[in-house]
Amino acid sequence: MFPQISLNTDVSRDDVARMRDWLRDPEVSGLWYGNDDADGHALHIGYSPEQIQGASDEEWNQVFHQDERRIYALYATDESHIGEGQLLVEWPLEEAQLFIMIGRKDLWHHHYGTAALISMLDEAFEKLELHRVWVDVPEYNEHALQMFRHLGFVLEGHLRRTHRKDGDWYDSFAMGLLADEYGRRRDRVLTQYAT
Numbered sequence: 001m002f003p004q005i006s007l008n009t010d011v012s013r014d015d016v017a018r019m020r021d022w023l024r025d026p027e028v029s030g031l032w033y034g035n036d037d038a039d040g041h042a043l044h045i046g047y048s049p050e051q052i053q054g055a056s057d058e059e060w061n062q063v064f065h066q067d068e069r070r071i072y073a074l075y076a077t078d079e080s081h082i083g084e085g086q087l088l089v090e091w092p093l094e095e096a097q098l099f100i101m102i103g104r105k106d107l108w109h110h111h112y113g114t115a116a117l118i119s120m121l122d123e124a125f126e127k128l129e130l131h132r133v134w135v136d137v138p139e140y141n142e143h144a145l146q147m148f149r150h151l152g153f154v155l156e157g158h159l160r161r162t163h164r165k166d167g168d169w170y171d172s173f174a175m176g177l178l179a180d181e182y183g184r185r186r187d188r189v190l191t192q193y194a195t
Helices: 013-023 026-031 057-064 112-127 142-150 179-194
Strands: 005-008 069-076 081-090 095-102 132-138 154-165 168-178
Touching: 005 112, 013 026, 013 081, 069 112, 081 112, 095 112, 112 132, 112 142, 112 179, 132 142, 132 154, 142 168, 168 179
Parallel strands: 095 132
Antiparallel strands: 005 069, 069 081, 081 095, 132 168, 154 168
């Protein structure tokens, strides 16, 4: 059965604590953005899960309630927190860069990433009415590359030495999807998983 994923915009401190714990796993952080060589903490986009725990309510709201950076806690239908998604929106261009991470390794390769991606794209194209969504995927994350291709993302550029992992720099791929492409592709993918 294809999983159903809900997007929670009211990210809790418990959600961020789980993100922090997931990112302490080298396999998870290695496929995300790796670790900071200086302090060894896992790198994260938009905020530091290590540092935000002690933030005041005002600081918390500044991070998690922005119009340009929308951060979502990803929840499965059994109401368990499984990861995080972000949309970094450029409103004048009607586009967003998408970030997605499934932190629970026991759910990897069971279509949770694809289901979460569909939920994020529904949010971007249907609710926010964006024209384009793009991702920057490191060359070593073959599963992510395959998932984005499967949903219809098209290679738009090859970026040199943009992601650091284990002290080395790796290339990445900029891939994009347009709103009018998504509707057709979404229906095809969901039909495939229904059979």
